[in-house]
Amino acid sequence: MISGWTHSLFGQLAIATLWLLIVGLCAAIVNRLNPDRNELVRKVVHIGTGNIILIAWGLNIPVWVIIAASVFFSILTLLSYYFPILPNINSIGRKSFGTFFYAVSIGVLAAWFWAIGKPEFAAIGILVMTWGDGCAALIGQRFGKHPYRLWGMKKSWEGSAAMALISALVCALILLLTLGNVWQVWLVSAIVGLCAAGLEAFSKFGIDNLTVPIVSAAIAAFLTQILI
Numbered sequence: 001m002i003s004g005w006t007h008s009l010f011g012q013l014a015i016a017t018l019w020l021l022i023v024g025l026c027a028a029i030v031n032r033l034n035p036d037r038n039e040l041v042r043k044v045v046h047i048g049t050g051n052i053i054l055i056a057w058g059l060n061i062p063v064w065v066i067i068a069a070s071v072f073f074s075i076l077t078l079l080s081y082y083f084p085i086l087p088n089i090n091s092i093g094r095k096s097f098g099t100f101f102y103a104v105s106i107g108v109l110a111a112w113f114w115a116i117g118k119p120e121f122a123a124i125g126i127l128v129m130t131w132g133d134g135c136a137a138l139i140g141q142r143f144g145k146h147p148y149r150l151w152g153m154k155k156s157w158e159g160s161a162a163m164a165l166i167s168a169l170v171c172a173l174i175l176l177l178t179l180g181n182v183w184q185v186w187l188v189s190a191i192v193g194l195c196a197a198g199l200e201a202f203s204k205f206g207i208d209n210l211t212v213p214i215v216s217a218a219i220a221a222f223l224t225q226i227l228i
Contacts, residue, residue, distance in 0.1 A: 009065070013065070016055050016056070016059075019052060023044070023049055024045075027045050027048070039141070046102070047130055050126050050127060053106065053110075053122060053123050057119045066106065069107075070104065070106045071107060076103075077102075097206045101209035106213075109125045121217045122217060124174050124192070124217050125212075125218075126217075127170045127174070128212060128213060129209060131170050132200070133196075133212060136162045136166070136197075136200060139158055141159075144159050153204065160197050160201055163193075166193075167192060167193040168190050168193025171189040172189035175224065185228075192220050192223075195219055199212045199215055
């Protein structure tokens with residue numbers, strides 16, 4: 001019965017919605033305990049929401065549902081820049097369309113890789129952005145003792161190193177799951193991690209939430225095709 005329910009569209013949407021509600025609840029608790037730390041709330045939402053791609057992949061949610069959700073949340077986030085719909089998520093003290101690009105990237109990667117039967121690469125792209133970028137920001141703020149500047153933006157070597165390492169780890173875990181433990185997995189993952197860190201360092205206006213997932217997924221797909 002449970003298996004049949006998870007294969008129904010209603011059941012799939014219910015599971016995905018439940019996960020998003022859990023993420024929202026966690027963000028609300030963090031905001032309640034730390035009302036002056038909007039960045040922490042943003043990262044809870046950033047990291048938690050991105051994992052929805054694993055649910056979509058695991059349950060084989062139809063691509064049109066993912067694209068429709070991407071369009072809906074893209075519109076919602078655009079409106080939130082002009083109306084107080086998502087104040088804790090968008091109030092980051094700088095001009096950024098990162099939340100909008102986040103929603104768009106999920107739809108783009110789903111449309112691309114669901115269509116060719118390779119959803120694992122969509123998962124790589126989204127989770128590199130989710131975990132790599134999210135943890136890089138938190139680690140950089142907490143432990144960033146060696147800052148540098150690019151295009152007027154302050155970064156830290158600690159944050160960039162965390163971005164590269166965590167992105168490579170995320171990529172490796174998914175490739176190990178789908179391809180097995182072959183040496184090329186580690187090479188591909190290292191390249192993806194370094195490229196993701198470079199894209200994050202040179203981003204402005206939150207564009208890394210679009211460039212990091214799409215380029216990471218594309219590199220992983222291309223390299224696995226020619227190397228494995």
